[in-house]
Structures are given as C-alpha cells and as structure tokens.
Amino acid sequence: YVLHHFDLDAKLELISGFFQSRLAGEGLVAVGDISFPTRRAREEAREALGGAWEDDEYYWAADETKVTFAEAGLNTEYVQVSSYGGVYTIKQA
Numbered sequence: 001y002v003l004h005h006f007d008l009d010a011k012l013e014l015i016s017g018f019f020q021s022r023l024a025g026e027g028l029v030a031v032g033d034i035s036f037p038t039r040r041a042r043e044e045a046r047e048a049l050g051g052a053w054e055d056d057e058y059y060w061a062a063d064e065t066k067v068t069f070a071e072a073g074l075n076t077e078y079v080q081v082s083s084y085g086g087v088y089t090i091k092q093a
Contacts (some may be wrong), residue, residue: 004034007058008068016072019092028091035060035086037078045084062086 003011018029036042039061046053062078069076069090077089 001033003031004057004059008064012068012072015074015090026091028089031088031090032081032085033060034084035062035078035080035088036084037080037086038063060086060088062088
C-alpha cells in the first residue's frame with residue numbers, strides 16, 4: 001500500500017526488479033493499493049473528491065497498468081475490492 005507514491009514507469013521498474021532479483025520461475029507479486037479499474041473511473045473519483053484528492057500521488061488504473069506491464073513481459077490480473085482499492089497479481093509472461 002505504498003506504490004501509489006510512484007508513477008507508472010517507476011512502478012514497472014520496481015516490480016520488474018522483484019522478478020529479476022528476488023523471484024524465481026513461477027513467482028508472483030501481489031499488490032494491494034489505491035486503484036481504479038479504468039482511467040475514467042480514476043478521473044471520476046478525482047472529480048468527486050475535489051480538494052481531498054492527493055495531486056502528488058499516482059493512483060493506479062488497471063487498464064493502463066495491464067497494457068504497460070504487458071509490453072514489459074508481465075501478465076497482470078486485477079480485482080477491485082473497494083470503491084478506491086484493488087489487488088493486482090503480476091506474473092512473468
């Protein structure tokens with residue numbers, strides 16, 4: 001519950017690093033964090049929360065995360081578990 005402090009490229013770099021240095025074979029990374037199923041849902045939440053939204057944080061959007069991570073050879077599954085939270089399961093392709 002800390003990766004929302006990093007932009008998507010930094011998230012990818014950090015998670016890729018786990019696979020390179022800490023995980024073997026069928027290892028996976030599970031991340032629970034502030035997240036939305038789509039960029040649109042994230043923007044709607046931003047509008048609804050107004051001044052309570054943290055503009056200096058980089059909340060996840062599953063649609064853009066899946067595409068970016070797939071381009072880097074990572075398969076990503078996502079489950080929305082609350083209004084503003086979700087869980088990613090990430091494996092090497």
